[in-house]
Amino acid sequence: MIRCEKLAKIYPGPVAALVDVDLTIPAGQFLLVCGHSGAGKTTLFRLIAGLETPTSGTVSVNEHDVARLGRGGLPYYRRRFGLVLSDAPLLPQRTVAENVALPLLLAGVPRRQAFERVALALERVGLAGRAHELPPTLSGGEQQRAAIARAVVHRPSVVIADEPTAQLDHDSATEVVRLLRAFHAAGVTMIIATHDEALFSSVAQRRIVLAHGRLVEDAR
Ligand SMILES: Nc1ncnc2c1ncn2[C@@H]1O[C@H](COP(=O)(O)OP(=O)(O)OP(=O)(O)O)[C@@H](O)[C@H]1O
Numbered sequence: 001m002i003r004c005e006k007l008a009k010i011y012p013g014p015v016a017a018l019v020d021v022d023l024t025i026p027a028g029q030f031l032l033v034c035g036h037s038g039a040g041k042t043t044l045f046r047l048i049a050g051l052e053t054p055t056s057g058t059v060s061v062n063e064h065d066v067a068r069l070g071r072g073g074l075p076y077y078r079r080r081f082g083l084v085l086s087d088a089p090l091l092p093q094r095t096v097a098e099n100v101a102l103p104l105l106l107a108g109v110p111r112r113q114a115f116e117r118v119a120l121a122l123e124r125v126g127l128a129g130r131a132h133e134l135p136p137t138l139s140g141g142e143q144q145r146a147a148i149a150r151a152v153v154h155r156p157s158v159v160i161a162d163e164p165t166a167q168l169d170h171d172s173a174t175e176v177v178r179l180l181r182a183f184h185a186a187g188v189t190m191i192i193a194t195h196d197e198a199l200f201s202s203v204a205q206r207r208i209v210l211a212h213g214r215l216v217e218d219a220r
Contacts (some may be wrong), residue, residue, distance in 0.1 A: 001026050002048060002158070002189075006057035009043050009213075017043040019213040020057070027157070030190040030203055035210035041193040042085070044210065045160045048191070049081045050074055079107060082151035082188075084161035090135040090146055097122065097131040100150045107154060121149040125179055141172025148179055158189040165196050173199055 002025040009018040018040045025031055033041050046052040047059055050066050059066045061080070069077050090099045097118050104114035122128050125145040127138075135143055144164060151159055164180065165173035173196065181203045184190045194200060197207070209217035 001062060003060045003063075004044075004048070004057065005060070007044075007047060007054055007059060008056045009040075009047060009052065010055045016213050018047065018054075018210075021210075021213075021215045023208065023215060023218075025189065025191065027189055028184075028187060030184050030200075030205045031192070032197060032200055032204045032207040033191060033193045033210065034195070034197060034207060035193075039210040040213040041210055042162055043213075045083075045085070045162060045191070045193070049083060049160060050077050075107075079154060080157050082154070082156035082159040084144075084147050084151045084159070084164050086162050086166075088147075090143060090150070092134060092136050095132050095134060096127060096138070096146050099135065099146060100153050103150060103154050109154075117153055118149075121153040122146075124152075124182075125149045126175075139172070141168050141175060144168060144172070144176055145179065148176070152183060152188075156188065158191065159183060160191045162193045163195065164192065165194065165199055177203065 004021050004023040007018055007021040010016050021044065033044065035041055047054055053067060066077060097115065100118045100121055101114045104117060105111065119128065119131070122131050125148055127142060127145055127149065130138060130142065135146065138146065161180065165176050168176065177199050180190055180192065184203065192200065206220045208215060
């Protein structure tokens with residue numbers, strides 16, 4: 001369970017990106033996060049995943065305050081999460097398999113074991129035959145599926161995806177939703193920012209709306 005209490009992030013400016021957000025996300029939930037551009041969705045994701053520290057308030061996971069983890073605990077904490085963020089594109093000069101392997105290699109998994117897991121992850125997203133190609137030769141939908149493989153290759157318990165179907169045609173977007181649904185069915189908590197709510201209507205269990213950094217709607 002992830003719990004945000006009075007969570008706030010003020011960037012220099014000052015910009016109040018997130019203001020007093022109280023939110024509890026039970027393990028295994030499929031949560032949609034909606035809101036206009038600049039509403040604070042990405043900021044919320046970065047705080048939950050331990051990529052940024054709150055200005056005030058707390059994020060805790062299973063009752064442990066993330067701010068108290070310290071340098072030793074934070075890398076382990078971050079490995080709970082699989083991130084599909086728009087500011088982390090695939091590296092164009094590395095093959096698809098090398099891109100997907102990166103989080104494992106950075107975590108110290110031996111190469112051989114890492115690439116065995118990469119092969120499994122690419123198979124799950126239907127890209128087994130494209131492992132040795134460079135990302136720019138893939139379609140937009142295939143690149144997004146590779147990004148999902150990279151996010152799940154270390155078997156995270158939570159997947160956070162920022163607009164995972166943006167700029168995809170309908171068939172590719174539907175395929176991305178099908179994949180996320182399959183990971184959710186396997187027990188992964190899903191936190192998805194989207195403007196494409198209709199696409200997720202059959203799988204989402206809850207929808208929250210952020211506006212100007214505040215949580216303004218919460219519906220199950
Ligand atoms: N590193 C930063 N420094 C300063 N301001 C920032 C920073 N990151 C975000 N902001 C500001 O915080 C606010 C919330 O941004 P955020 O990216 O969280 O919104 P968002 O809902 O994800 O938007 P989008 O849908 O466009 O991605 C915006 O006003 C943004 O300009």
